[in-house]
Amino acid sequence: MSGPGQEVFFSQIYKPGQWCESDFTRMNKLGITICSIPFIHMLYHFVLCLSNWETVTVCFSESYESLSAGLQNALWKLGGIPRYHKTDNLTSAVNKVGNPEEFTANYRGLASHYGFQSCKIQPHCPYENGDIEQRHHRLKRAVEQALILRGSRDFNSREDYEMFLEKLLDQLNTGRTKLLAEELMVLWQLPARRHEDFTRDKCRVSRGCTIRVLKNSYSVHSRIRGENVDVRIYAEHIEVWYAQRIIEVLPRLHGENGHYINYRHVIDTLVRKPGAFENYCYKDDMFPTSQFRIVYDILRDQHGMKKGNKQYLKILELAANENQTSVNEALRFLINKADTIDFDMVKQIVKSEQQPPDVTDVCIGDIDINSYDCLLECAEALLV
The missing domain is CATH 3.30.420.10 (Ribonuclease H-like superfamily/Ribonuclease H)
Incomplete structure (x- = not known):
């Protein structure tokens, strides 16, 4: 060998x-x-x-x-x-x-x-x-x-x-x-309490009302723009603390250069500055559901870019101040039933506190695939 x-x-x-x-x-x-x-x-x-x-x-x-x-x-x-x-x-x-x-x-x-x-x-x-x-x-x-x-x-x-x-x-x-x-029998005794499940960080809120945590961006309310905040980073969420109290709980993003922007944090400023919306770097985060995105496209087609943006931002503000679910249902109804859409129509439905009728669901019962065997008994099928 x-x-x-x-x-x-x-x-x-x-x-x-x-x-x-x-x-x-x-x-x-x-x-x-x-x-x-x-x-x-x-x-x-x-x-x-x-x-x-x-x-x-x-x-x-x-x-x-x-x-x-x-x-x-x-x-x-x-x-x-x-x-x-x-x-x-x-x-x-x-x-x-x-x-x-x-x-x-x-x-x-x-x-x-x-x-x-x-x-x-x-x-x-x-x-x-x-x-x-x-x-x-x-x-x-x-x-x-x-x-x-x-x-x-x-x-x-x-x-x-x-x-x-x-x-x-x-x-x-x-x-x-x-x-x-x-x-x-021989394991050591547990301590009186758990160790902290989080790590700590300090951030300064940017002019765009965002903070940078582990190479990802998160929005916070515009009221604390320019302030320093404490951040507690957990496995699945982060907590934002200001003046010794928690002000936001946000889902944690993994990877790098991601962003989680809550439209409620910035909508008041966007309504006052609608011209900033067209090329806003986080514009895609301003559509909380697919209904909002569809209505935005409809508004732009019907009213043009400038007026369409203003109309949409007012609808988004309504969702922030009233109830997003109610606004979403109103949008769904108008998409399916109305020829034109504008802010006043959405507001009227939401303020009326009436639920728009549900979209008709087409239900198809389960099919018994064994029934296809009967076709083999037909003379026509045998001839083929």
């Missing part, structure tokens, strides 16, 4: 309550939908290395906030703290090579709060996190089988899907109770 030796993998023996591992895994290939809409998401996956007790948290990015929420959910559900927590080289927990600090400040604070020792694997060596990697594979296989037995991959809500996952994990963990009991 000649040549270099091959890489050797060493089986591990774990003591009760010593080691846990966690990681994120994407679930998109399983085709989960919520009300027939694809549910693009991932799971934060936590496992005890000896007993293989596991739990998950639905999330949408590998951010520190998702890691913090998922890990804390797991520890509090478990009821104790293992000595060591191992991850791969998550940017939410591990600093880049060359940084004198191995782990990020936020993650060090989380570890200090719970008292566990942080560990990470070497870059490009997922087998060093083998327990969680294997659990990813087996969990997805179990979810796939459960979906097949369920007969549908569609759920009525995210809550229904999370209940489905929780029930499945309870079933998977049932066979691990003996080893889990050994681990529970």
Whole structure:
């Protein structure tokens, strides 16, 4: 025999309550939908290395906030703290090579709060996190089988899907109770409270009434233009604080250069400056529903650009001051019934407090495909 030796993998023996591992895994290939809409998401996956007790948290990015929420959910559900927590080289927990600090400040604070020792694997060596990697594979296989037995991959809500996952994990963990009991006996006690699930930032409100958070833009009310605000960044939303009170709760955007602009924050100024609307950089965010967009196009066709913009902004102001749902229903009615549309017509319907009649729904009953077999018995079909 000649040549270099091959890489050797060493089986591990774990003591009760010593080691846990966690990681994120994407679930998109399983085709989960919520009300027939694809549910693009991932799971934060936590496992005890000896007993293989596991739990998950639905999330949408590998951010520190998702890691913090998922890990804390797991520890509090478990009821104790293992000595060591191992991850791969998550940017939410591990600093880049060359940084004198191995782990990020936020993650060090989380570890200090719970008292566990942080560990990470070497870059490009997922087998060093083998327990969680294997659990990813087996969990997805179990979810796939459960979906097949369920007969549908569609759920009525995210809550229904999370209940489905929780029930499945309870079933998977049932066979691990003996080893889990050994681990529970030696886990460290939980602290009196959870660590903060958010990170903090400070922003200055721009002239356009927007703030910049993690390379994305969000609108705030024009009343605080030019002021400094505190921002709390959670896994799925951000909170804007001013003068020690919360003034906005906004959905968190992921990625870079996105924007979430609420028309209610700027509509009062746009009504006074309608000329700014035509080329407004966030113009697409000024159409809260498809009905508003359709009416805007109709107004431009019927009244021209300048007057059409003014008419639309007054309708948008009505939605902000009265009720967006009522305005939307009025627009839907006028789109289907009226030859022309203007602000006064919309206002009259909304102020009358009368609900426009519903659009007629055409219902077609389910078709029994077995009935097509009868055609085969017809002489005409046989001749063909």
